[in-house]
Amino acid sequence: MARRLHASRTEGVDKNVWVEFTKLAADYKAVNLGQGFPDFSPPKFVQEAFCSAVSGGPLMHQYTRAFGHPPLVKNMxxxxxxxxxxxxxxxxDILVTVGAYQALFSAFQALIDEGDEVIIVEPFFDCYQPMVKMAGGKAVYVPLRPVYKTEELQMIADLCIKHxxxxxxxxxxxxLTYDGAKHVKIASLxxxxxxxxxxxxxxxxxxxTGWKVGxxxxxGHIIKHMKIIHQNTVYHCATAAQEAVAQGFEREYEVFGTPESYFKQLPAMLQHKRNKLASCLQSVGLQPIMPEGGYFMIADISSSTGEELYDFRFVKWLTKEKGLATIPVSAFYSPEHGKEFDKYIRFCFV
Structure with missing residues (x-):
């Protein structure tokens, strides 16, 4: 029975857009602007913290606290x-995980019961749907329209409280926010x-991103359930990497809000990259949608020549014929809503 249940929950969730298009990019030796990770090094202060951790003594090479390295959770x-x-x-109130990916997995496994409905706002990171299904939940999709402001965030909070x-x-x-936009944590409402x-x-x-610290x-009454999943899956995260991130937060606490803060320097650098990419896309007739945050820019390909505008086909053509790999935006929507958004492709500008 366990085997049958496992098969039913994982059926149809084995397809992965990253596997498909990363392989395509490699096969055609394309410039890959699909996947989101930097092509530059972390700031010197965390690099030095990592080097100091791995060379500083035997404890950094051994297990630390399973739910989070004490200096890291204290500084966070x-x-x-x-x-x-x-x-x-x-x-x-804090659980340290193997990247944000495992934090998501622990949350879904710990907090979703068989048959629970889980509202997923589209576009969504593509692991949400299979993780919900693996936990026995039922995904309910709500597509995001380009009017998302603090008022909508407050409305979501009000609905969460009401229900x-x-x-x-x-x-x-x-x-990573641009043009003066500020990120508002929904937990702060x-x-x-x-x-x-x-x-x-x-x-x-x-x-x-390769350190995998999330x-x-x-x-605490919620985190305690996630700790059980963490303890019985990965159990522990790399000690030295946690130590380096701990020192990173310690420094950022001291310089927060000043020009010395990496949390100010990084978005300033990426805003320049964002603007440069937008100019490149406009120069070839694409229509960039300027993001106010994150690593990614979406471009409208409706103005492109050719009869077939479906984003998967366009991305494959772009990779094979022009040597530029991107990601189709409809991959981040449910099947029932994907067709409404298949005229967009996503570029990474980090």
Missing amino acids: AKFFSRVVGHEIDPFE DMLCISDEVYEW PGMWERTITIGSGGKTFSA WAISS
Whole structure:
């Protein structure tokens, strides 16, 4: 029976857009602007912290606390308490995971019961749907329209409170905002701390995606369930990488809000890259949609010549014929809504 259940939950979730298009890019030796990770090094202060950790003694090469390296959770609690406006307990309210990916997995496995409906706002990171299905949940899709403001965020919070719902908020790009836009944590809104699981990433925060240090922050009564999943899957995260991220947060706490803060320097650099990419796309007749945050820019390909505008076909043509790999935007929508958004492709400008 266990084998049958496993098969039913994973049936149809084995396809992966990253596997398909990364292989295509490699086969055609294309410039890959599909997948999102930096082509530059992390800031010197965290590189030096990592080097110091691995050369500083035997303890950094051994297990640390399973739910998060003590210096890391302490520094994160201090830093994010100020951001959220709520006192965070480092040992009860934070779980450190193998990247944000495992934080998401732990949240879905711990908090979704068989048959639960899970509202997913589209476009969505493509692991959400299979992770919900693996947990036995039923995905319900709501497509995002280009009017998303703080008022909509407050409306979501009000609905969560009214219907006693949990909110899983993936905020890995929280520091990457442009044109004066500010990221608002939904956990900071009234009544949302005790019902929000905020997912974060050291890889995105400090441009070190290969370190695979992520976290979930929430009220201890929620985190305790996620700890059980973590303990019985990966159990532990790399000690030295956690130490480096801990020192990164310690430094950022001291310089937060100043020009010396990496959380100000990184978006300033990426805003320049974003503008450069937009100019390139416009020069070849594509219509960029300027993002206010994150690593990615979407372009409207409706003005392109040719009869077949379907985004998957266009991306394959672009990779094979022009040596430029991108990602089709409809891959981040449900089958029922994908057709409404198949005139867009996504570029990474990091």
